[in-house]
Amino acid sequence: MSNLFARSAFLLLAISIALISCEKEVEPFAVGSDSQETLSGDSDFKLSGSCPPGFELTEDGNCKLRSIYQQYNSLENAGVGGLKTALPDYRDGFTPQQIDLGRYLFFDPILSGDGTVSCATCHQPEKGFADGLATSVGVGGQEVSRGAPSLWNVAFLKLFFWDGRATTLEEQMQGPLFAENEMATTPEKLISTLNGSEQYRSMFKQAFPNSDEKIELDEIYLALTAFEASLISLNSRYDQYAHGYHGALNEKEIEGMNIFRSFVARCAECHTPPLFTNQQLAVLGTPEPDGKALDAGAEIPYNDPTLRGAFKIPSLRNVAKTAPYMHSGKFKTLRETVEFYTKGRGHAVPEGENLYLHWHIWEPELTDAELDRLVDFLHTLTDESFMPKRPDRLPSGL
Numbered sequence: 001m002s003n004l005f006a007r008s009a010f011l012l013l014a015i016s017i018a019l020i021s022c023e024k025e026v027e028p029f030a031v032g033s034d035s036q037e038t039l040s041g042d043s044d045f046k047l048s049g050s051c052p053p054g055f056e057l058t059e060d061g062n063c064k065l066r067s068i069y070q071q072y073n074s075l076e077n078a079g080v081g082g083l084k085t086a087l088p089d090y091r092d093g094f095t096p097q098q099i100d101l102g103r104y105l106f107f108d109p110i111l112s113g114d115g116t117v118s119c120a121t122c123h124q125p126e127k128g129f130a131d132g133l134a135t136s137v138g139v140g141g142q143e144v145s146r147g148a149p150s151l152w153n154v155a156f157l158k159l160f161f162w163d164g165r166a167t168t169l170e171e172q173m174q175g176p177l178f179a180e181n182e183m184a185t186t187p188e189k190l191i192s193t194l195n196g197s198e199q200y201r202s203m204f205k206q207a208f209p210n211s212d213e214k215i216e217l218d219e220i221y222l223a224l225t226a227f228e229a230s231l232i233s234l235n236s237r238y239d240q241y242a243h244g245y246h247g248a249l250n251e252k253e254i255e256g257m258n259i260f261r262s263f264v265a266r267c268a269e270c271h272t273p274p275l276f277t278n279q280q281l282a283v284l285g286t287p288e289p290d291g292k293a294l295d296a297g298a299e300i301p302y303n304d305p306t307l308r309g310a311f312k313i314p315s316l317r318n319v320a321k322t323a324p325y326m327h328s329g330k331f332k333t334l335r336e337t338v339e340f341y342t343k344g345r346g347h348a349v350p351e352g353e354n355l356y357l358h359w360h361i362w363e364p365e366l367t368d369a370e371l372d373r374l375v376d377f378l379h380t381l382t383d384e385s386f387m388p389k390r391p392d393r394l395p396s397g398l
Contacts, residue, residue, distance in 0.1 A: 044199060044202060045104070045199055045202070045203055045395055046206070047096070047097040047100040047101055047203055047206045047207060048096050048097070048099075048100040049096050049097065050096050051063035051096050051099070052099060052230045052232075052386065052388065053385075053386045054066060054067065054232045054234075054386050055092070055230065057096065061095055061096075062092075062093045062094060062095055063092060063093070063094055063095065063096060063099060063230070064092050064093060065090060065092045065155070065232065067087065067232075067234050068239075068243050069085075069086060069087045069234060069274055070086065070087065072084045072085055072086045073085070073086055074086045080261070080268050080269060080272055080273075081272070081273065083241070083242035083273065084242060084243075085273060085274055086274075087156060087234075087274060087275065088156050088158075088275060088279070089156070090155045090156045090229075091155045091169070091225070091229040092155065092229060094222075094225075094226035094229065094230075095207065095226075097206050097207040098207045098208075098222065098223050098226040099223075099226045099227050099230050100207075100227075101203050101204065101206070101207040101223040101226075101227075102223040102224045102225070102226045102227025102228065103227045103388055103391065104203065104391055104394065104395060105119075105220065105223055105224055105227070106118065106119045106120055106123075106224060106227050106228070107119070107120045107390055107391055107394065108391075108394045108395065108396050108398065109121070109396070109398050110193060110194070110197070110200075110394070110395075110396035110398055111177065111183060111185065111190065112139055112183040112184060112185055113139060113183065113184035113185040113186070113189060114139055114140075114184065115396070115398055116139055116140075117138060117139050117182070117183050117184075119173075119176070119224070120390075121137075122136045122137075122138075122144075122148040122176070122182075123148055123150075123151050125384075125387055125388065125390070127321060127322065128150045128152065128318040128319075128320075128321030128322035129150045129151035129152055129231065129318075129322075130147065130148045130149065130150050130321075130322040131147075131148045132323065132324075133147065133148070133324075133329065134147055134289065134324050134328060134329025134330070135147055135328065135329060136148045136182075138176075138179070138181045138182035138183065138184065139181070139182070139183065139184040140184075142180075142181035142182075143181070144179075144181060144182060145295070146162050146295070146327045146328065147162075147324070147326075147327060147328065147329045149161075149162065149312075149314060150314070150315070150317070150318060150319075150321075150322050151228055151231050152231050152232075152233040152315070152317050152318050153231065153232060153233055153234070153275060153315055153317055154169060154228050154229065154231065155228070155229035155230075155231070155232065156275050156315075157277075157279060157315075158279050159279060159281070159312050160172035160312075161175065161312070162297065162311045162312055162327040163281075163297050163298045163300065163301055163310075163311060163312070164281050164298050164301070164302075164310075164311075164312045165298075165301035165302075168225075169221075169224070169225040169228055169229065170218075170221040170222070170225055173221060173224055173225070174221070177190065187217055190217070190220065191214075191215060191216070191217060191220075194215045194220065195214055195215050197395060197396060199395035199396075200215065200395050200396075201213065201215065203395065204219055204223075207219070207223060227388075230386075230388070231386070231388070232386050233317045233318055233383045233384065233385075233386065234274070234383065235383045235385050235386075236317070236380055236381050236382055236383035237249060237253075237380045237382075237383075238257070238377075238380040238381050239274070239383065241254075241257075241380075242273070242274070248380075249380055252373055252376045253373075253376050253377050253379075253380050255373045255376075255377075256373035256374050256375070256376045256377030256378075257377045257380075259366070259370050259373055259374055259377070260374060260377055264364050264366070265341075265364050265366060265370075265374070266360050266364070267341075267374070269360055270282060270313045270358075270360055271313065271315075271316050275315055275317070276315050276316035276317055276381065277312075277313045277314060277315040277316070278313060279312075279313065280312075280313055281297075281298045281307060281310040281311065281312055281313070282310060282311065282313050282358040282360075282361075283297075283306075283307065283308070283309045283310045283355050283356050283357050283358050284309070284311070284357070284358060284361055285309060285345075285346050285347075285348050285349040285355055285357055285361070286309075286311070286326045286327065286328070286330060286340070286348065287330055287340075287348040287350075288328055288330065288350075289328055289329070289330055292328065294308075294309060294350050294353055295309070295327060295328065296308050296309065297309050297310045297311045297327070298310040298311065298312075306356045307356075308353075308355055308356070309349075309353070309355045311326075311327050316378060316381055317381050317383070318381065318382050318383065318384065319334065319378055319381060320334065320378060320379045320381070320382050321382060321384075325337045334375045334378055334379075335371065335372070335375050338366075338371050338374045338375060338378075339371055341361065341364065342363070342364050342365060342366040342371065343363075344362070344363040345357055345361050345362050345363060346361075
């Protein structure tokens with residue numbers, strides 16, 4: 001297939017999916033717009049009836065993901081797989097109103113105990129839904145023990161937190177909401193605060209028309225989950241290449257991709273396309289910042305000594321936006337990060353620790369040029385085309 005024909009085929013597929021996503025929309029949702037329609041007064045908010053880009057509004061009123069990757073075969077029992085590999089299972093099927101309500105909640109510091117911290121404080125859209133800090137900061141400037149992971153494509157994830165201690169988004173969000181050094185609220189205070197807002201009571205009624213007048217905890221969790229599950233990033237230059245438009249990557253980037261997928265570097269065995277994670281826990285022996293003791297990682301929640309120092313393998317989608325890297329933010333650049341892997345198995349394990357290192361971490365002995373090409377390739381995974389819009393104003397007025 002010629003490059004011109006491949007490009008035309010890709011563009012036709014992309015246009016058809018975009019049309020499916022928009023054909024039933026009645027108002028703009030996220031990209032470049034806001035849910036500005038009001039009810040009887042300026043203080044009232046009407047939630048969007050449209051699905052976010054990349055989703056189709058079905059006859060039952062739910063938003064369903066639409067991606068070219070859905071045309072491909074499953075990765076199940078297929079090893080690392082090729083470029084045209086299906087997506088893992090994912091969360092969708094929320095209503096437009098639930099997603100839009102979650103968007104307002106996500107950006108509103110009303111969710112924190114003192115009204116100063118929102119979900120977006122640590123998960124900033126312009127920083128890859130991370131915060132650019134080695135370790136995040138909660139209410140009152142309190143330091144959190146680890147960095148904030150990106151939220152792009154969390155709809156596909158099976159484990160949450162760096163130590164994998166949560167298995168659903170609803171379970172995950174309760175960690176920062178109720179942690180004293182993060183958002184520092186309580187279930188009772190959260191319910192009381194939101195029920196005390198006329199605007200939020202109206203918005204929850206729009207999103208959950210069959211529920212009682214009182215806002216419930218599970219509705220808060222579901223709305224936030226609905227919004228976070230809409231953060232889809234699957235249209236990078238890498239994806240365009242994978243779908244058949246080989247002009248999307250230059251020679252250096254293709255070389256980097258081949259190194260990434262090679263048996264020597266073996267990056268793709270853990271960071272498996274198309275999500276660029278195999279969703280497992282791994283012990284890498286990542287060094288801690290100077291003066292900090294070893295973070296036991298997944299050993300604590302799983303009560304398993306073999307998982308001492310184990311952390312979740314993150315997706316590399318939009319990784320160029322989420323520096324610094326690793327659970328502790330030890331590495332400031334992608335170049336430092338990829339270099340860590342070529343220095344050899346266990347070279348950073350603290351003295352006196354006997355960690356069960358992941359077997360992939362060996363000595364690939366990559367050259368400086370090969371490391372540079374890996375970084376070139378990682379930059380092709382950036383896609384923010386479905387970036388949601390920050391609300392122009394918040395129901396809380398904060």
